Amino acid sequence: MGKTLAEKQEVVADLRSALSKSQMVMVIDYAGLSVAEITKLRKQLRPVGTLCKTTKNTLMKKAIANEAKWQAISDLLKGTSACLFVESDIAATLKAYQTFQKEIKKTELRGGVFDGRAFAPDQIKAVAELPSREELLAKIAGLVNAVPSRLAGSVNGVPQALGRAINEVPASLARAVKAMQEQKASAN
Numbered sequence: 001m002g003k004t005l006a007e008k009q010e011v012v013a014d015l016r017s018a019l020s021k022s023q024m025v026m027v028i029d030y031a032g033l034s035v036a037e038i039t040k041l042r043k044q045l046r047p048v049g050t051l052c053k054t055t056k057n058t059l060m061k062k063a064i065a066n067e068a069k070w071q072a073i074s075d076l077l078k079g080t081s082a083c084l085f086v087e088s089d090i091a092a093t094l095k096a097y098q099t100f101q102k103e104i105k106k107t108e109l110r111g112g113v114f115d116g117r118a119f120a121p122d123q124i125k126a127v128a129e130l131p132s133r134e135e136l137l138a139k140i141a142g143l144v145n146a147v148p149s150r151l152a153g154s155v156n157g158v159p160q161a162l163g164r165a166i167n168e169v170p171a172s173l174a175r176a177v178k179a180m181q182e183q184k185a186s187a188n
Contacts, residue, residue: 011055015063018051018085019070026084026097026112026124027076030054033106038082041107044096049088057081072118076110090114091130098125 019025030038042052057077064070086093101107109121
């Protein structure tokens, strides 16, 4: 038995809520997945801040009807569609999905929408190869910490060089005086 109008409206409201919290929405074909497998996918995606929802394409189209930012999703909604609502780390979501896909081999990424633009599966997979947010922050922190260390090394080197130069002045002055004396002696 189908859902009542009130239940459908509640599903559409839930989808709109998920869309409002999302940075990106990816659409996958989940045909052939068992309930246990789709549950496993949901569990793998939850820790990286992604919600996986399966719904009728018509209900998803109603959820995006007044949202210009998400209109491109309608082209991806064909057949059995599951939407991955990415709330935080896009690269981590892609890596978690790819791990699941390699293991199960029954799903296919159709594409995604980010900032109102549709992305093909190969474009989305390229994002997965980028370093995660945490890796980038660690690299930036390492670079920021390296600057004071190098600066301290340079600052410490200035007094040492100055000390060597000051120590060299009497010796070079003595050499200059000796050279002048030798020059006078050879001239006489």
